[in-house]
Amino acid sequence: MSEHQNLMVCTGLTKLFGKKQALTGLNLTLGPGKIVGLLGPNGSGKTTFLKLANGLLQPSGGSILIGGHAPGCETHSIVAYLPDRMYLNDWMRIRDLVDFFADFYADFDLAKAMEMLQTLHLSPSDCLKTLSKGTKEKVQLIVTMARRAQLYLLDEPIGGVDPAARDYILSTILQNYSENSTVVISTHLIADIERVLDEVIFLKEGELKLFDTVDNIREREGKSVDQLFREVFAC
Amino acid sequence: MLRKLMKYELRSYFQTLLPLYIALLAAALLSNLFSNRMLALVMQGTPANLIGIIYFGLMVAVCTISMLMIILRFYKGLLSEEGYLMLTLPVKPWQHIASKLICSVIVLVLGGIVAIISFVVLIFSLDFMDPVILKRCLELIVNVSQNFSIHWVFYFVELMVLMFIAIGKQVLKAYAAISVGHLFSRHRIILSFLSYVVMGGIMLWLWGLIGNLINLLHLDHLILLLDPETKPQTWAYHLAFLLLIFWQGVEFILYYLVTHRILSKHLNLE
Structure with a gap:
């Protein structure tokens, strides 16, 4: 795959928090048109990796390039990021947040966002501070997935929502899947997302343990990704 | 992008500050009205004192909350949870700093203007409409203009x-x-x-x-x-x-x- 076709390239990516190594020499290349599962137990470096990809953390060593650029203004316009926490400004209504995204992102599809809100029975006039935690997560996911980004980085997108919404979220991710965009999903709920994944990344204590296609894993190991995960990360 | 950032920043500020500005001006107006001799006689001075205290409290609130908000809008808006949204926008760091700085200066200057207007409203008296005082004010303006x-x-x-x-x-x-x-x-x-x-x-x-x-x-x-x-x-x-x-x-x-x-x-x- 040529340099231009590589959506994300990590070379020796390392992150230290004091003396603790959160990521150690990660070498990874992601191409377009994939749904990638970023899997690992708590503290394995999944969130750190996604934050480095968004420029919210600075690497202690190595580099990460997205579309040939270090994380920054250029990459933010092609990356849609869903963090693992609430970033909502409480004074806003849902409509204000949708307008905010439409204002700043040229690839934001307003009609699609409104359609998703309607499907999940969310009123644009609802004030964000009155929403439950799960509903806030849905709103954040909607504004992220309503973008036509090249790379979606989703940190625990299905962790805090009910099973019905979980199915809707996964189908939304599948609908956004295109030849040009790649979706990276970080989660513990492997069984729920395994059916949509093309590739998986196993992280353990900040190190890359496995990066392969789901088909290869099933063929080679003769087991599902969920079963392999339980073996690799057995306590 | 800077204009868009400022639009949301100012909206965030004025959600809190606008009601305070209105309350301050209203308290100044009421305080002035209740200080009027006729009304003071009827109300025996008590409401005027009470509204005066409320006015003073609101003045302190406008100053304190404006300064607190300037700090919080930067800390919470960029270096706390909200930073996950703001710092992943396709916006350069200088634009973030400039938008926050310009909006902070606007808030401080506007707060000062509102405070001055409220004070003028508070002390304004119909006595100023006295023809003799008006004539003296006019003379003062002419004098300053001549020495301009x-x-x-x-x-x-x-x-x-x-x-x-x-x-x-x-x-x-x-x-x-x-x-x-x-x-x-x-x-x-x-x-x-x-x-x-x-x-x-x-x-x-x-x-x-x-x-x-x-x-x-x-x-x-x-x-x-x-x-x-x-x-x-x-x-x-x-x-x-x-x-x-x-x-x-x-x-x-x-x-x-x-x-x-x-x-x-x-x-x-x-």
Whole structure:
């Protein structure tokens, strides 16, 4: 795959928090048109990796390039990021947040966002501070997935929502899947997302343990990704 | 992008401050009305005192909340949870700093204007409509106009520039201190406060050093420029203004550079 076709390239990516190594020499290349599962137990470096990809953390060593650029203004316009926490400004209504995204992102599809809100029975006039935690997560996911980004980085997108919404979220991710965009999903709920994944990344204590296609894993190991995960990360 | 950032920043500010401004003006108006002799007789002075206390409380609230919000809008908006949204926008760090700085200055200046208007409303009396007082005011204006010099226009412009740079510098100093505090993994608020104090100390030391250098190089005779005997006094005042603007401007740039460097190269949103 040529340099231009590589959506994300990590070379020796390392992150230290004091003396603790959160990521150690990660070498990874992601191409377009994939749904990638970023899997690992708590503290394995999944969130750190996604934050480095968004420029919210600075690497202690190595580099990460997205579309040939270090994380920054250029990459933010092609990356849609869903963090693992609430970033909502409480004074806003849902409509204000949708307008905010439409204002700043040229690839934001307003009609699609409104359609998703309607499907999940969310009123644009609802004030964000009155929403439950799960509903806030849905709103954040909607504004992220309503973008036509090249790379979606989703940190625990299905962790805090009910099973019905979980199915809707996964189908939304599948609908956004295109030849040009790649979706990276970080989660513990492997069984729920395994059916949509093309590739998986196993992280353990900040190190890359496995990066392969789901088909290869099933063929080679003769087991599902969920079963392999339980073996690799057995306590 | 800067305009868009400012739009949301100002909306965020005025969600809280606009009701306070309205309440302050209303309290000033009511206080004035209840201070009226006729009404005071009817109400026996009590409401006037009460509304006066409320007015004073609101004035303190406008000042305190404005300053607190300036700090919180930077800390929460960029270096806390909201930073996950703001710092992943396709916006450059200088635009974030500029939008927050410009909006902070607008809030401080607007707060000052509202406070002045409320005070005028508070003390305004129909006695000012007395023809004798009006005539004296008119004479005063005519007198000032006759003595008007072009220097006053420049004094005013220089004062305005100095005021805006000085306000901006104070805001940037707070931003720089918060950003330095953010570099640490623990006790960030205390360390931000300490950074603020230390940065102030360093600037004082730096200006003292420059003062000593001027003495050592015998450049202090330049101070004679400020002597009304050697130069017209008006030019001495202009020079003093320009020196103050330069002094504040240097600090303004230094604090901006510290904030920008940390946001662009040392961001660690944990």
